[in-house]
Each structure stands twice: as structure tokens, then as C-alpha cells.
Amino acid sequence: MPIRVKLDERMREKGMSLTELADRVGLTLANLSILKTGKAKAVRFSTLEAICKALECKPGDLLDFDEE
Template identity: 55%
Template sequence: MPPEEATGIRIHLDKLLAARGMTLTELSARVGVTVVNLSVLKNGRAKAIRFSTLAALCRELDCQPGDLIGHDPDL
């Protein structure tokens, strides 16, 4: 298996959840994505995200995609 590629992409799901006083379980129920998959996303282990999932997250968290996803090429 090849080594993981450093993309510099960071997901700020933990910060958005904390700011909204929402749990991962509550978000999971609202967007129809399993807690396990949201946890993978939150912990930076996801390789991809569907636009439909991104749209649902933005809808439920009342945010823009840029609030949820950041890029730091030095990481």
C-alpha cells in the first residue's frame, strides 16, 4: 500500500459542532450519514466527500463549504 499523500486539506467539523452545541450523533441523524463516517471525516481520515454530503452538512451546520474545509499546503 502506498504511503498516504499529504494534501493539506483540513476538516473543521469539530469546531463547528462545538460552536453550535451539537453532537456528532445529532448531526448524523440530521444529515443521514453514519456516525462512523462522520467520525472519519472529523478526524481527517476521509479520502473524499460527496457534494450531497457536503451540502447536507452545510445546511445543518448553517455554514459555507469554506467554513468546513480548509487548505494548508504546509501540513
């Protein structure tokens, strides 16, 4: 999929672990891992909003489009 989730980079910038982010966002570690590894097929606006709040960023900072 050409949409790439840049969760890793944002988490590194904020020095936040996946477990910590999962706690803050209210997602299971398994679901957040699906998002982080690029296996997710869709993201809910509510999830995106919660992640943006936790990582203090905008949706555009989390998503990238790599044309294949």
C-alpha cells in the first residue's frame, strides 16, 4: 500500500514507547502494532485524533504517500 504510517519516527522524536502510546491512546498493543507495521487497512478518525493528541502532531505528520 502506498500509504505509509510514520508512527515510528514520531514516537522516536517524542521518546515514547509503543506500550506507553497504547496506554495514552486507549488502543491494544496488538492494534497499535498493526498500525505501526503498516498492516492496517484503515484508520478511524477517532484513533488518528487520539494519536495526534498523544504525540502532539498533525495527521499529515503521521502519514506519508509513497508512489510505487
